[in-house]
Amino acid sequence: MNVVLVDDHALVRAGISNLINQIDGFIVVGEASTRMDAMELVRQLRPHIVVADITLGEESGLDLLEPIRQVSPKTRVIILSMHASEELVAEALRRGAASYLLKESAPSELEIALQAVGRGDSYLSPSVSKKMIERFVRPPTVAPKALDMLTARQQQILTMIASRKSTKEIAYELDLSEKTIAAHRAQIMERTGVRDLVGLVLFAVKHGLVKKPE
Numbered sequence: 001m002n003v004v005l006v007d008d009h010a011l012v013r014a015g016i017s018n019l020i021n022q023i024d025g026f027i028v029v030g031e032a033s034t035r036m037d038a039m040e041l042v043r044q045l046r047p048h049i050v051v052a053d054i055t056l057g058e059e060s061g062l063d064l065l066e067p068i069r070q071v072s073p074k075t076r077v078i079i080l081s082m083h084a085s086e087e088l089v090a091e092a093l094r095r096g097a098a099s100y101l102l103k104e105s106a107p108s109e110l111e112i113a114l115q116a117v118g119r120g121d122s123y124l125s126p127s128v129s130k131k132m133i134e135r136f137v138r139p140p141t142v143a144p145k146a147l148d149m150l151t152a153r154q155q156q157i158l159t160m161i162a163s164r165k166s167t168k169e170i171a172y173e174l175d176l177s178e179k180t181i182a183a184h185r186a187q188i189m190e191r192t193g194v195r196d197l198v199g200l201v202l203f204a205v206k207h208g209l210v211k212k213p214e
Contacts, residue, residue, distance in 0.1 A: 001031040001118050006038040006052035023111050046072045054081040065095040075116050084128050087202040099123040151190040157184050162204035
């Protein structure tokens with residue numbers, strides 16, 4: 001199976017590429033250090049699998065997930081990460097990652113992940129899989145104190161923001177001005193203590209405002 005490797009560190013890419021090329025049935029056909037270069041390779045090569053670091057300099061590897069699905073729907077993505085955060089794993093799965101593999105994993109685990117993803121299954125590092133299974137099996141847990149900081153309208157807007165809708169789209173659907181939506185968003189960020197879009201999405205996932213991955 002053809003694999004495209006995405007990591008902003010050349011030495012890391014070289015090491016992972018060497019590991020992948022030693023696994024029967026898998027070969028690295030392209031490498032990239034940025035999202036833009038990665039998408040160009042995906043368009044040209046339509047690989048079976050993309051292995052991408054969650055952090056690409058100041059960019060996020062998670063932002064590759066939707067574009068890859070649009071350009072090459074059959075390509076599956078393995079996210080490599082140093083972080084075992086439930087929120088990050090949930091976000092990766094929600095956006096379509098087939099696997100979330102911790103960088104502390106043994107080389108043999110990379111092979112297991114590639115084989116699982118290659119046959120159409122999903123794979124999570126053992127240290128996070130138990131937590132995630134428990135998270136998604138049980139009903140979404142809402143923390144009243146956290147959500148009580150927000151009005152019903154603000155919770156509605158936060159849910160739409162977490163669903164990747166733009167300010168313009170939200171304003172149109174709620175029949176409000178973009179200025180009003182922007183003001184609500186600023187208040188939501190102030191009340192929840194988050195500073196950016198990623199923080200809002202993670203807050204929404206954590207408190208059950210966004211549906212679990214199917």
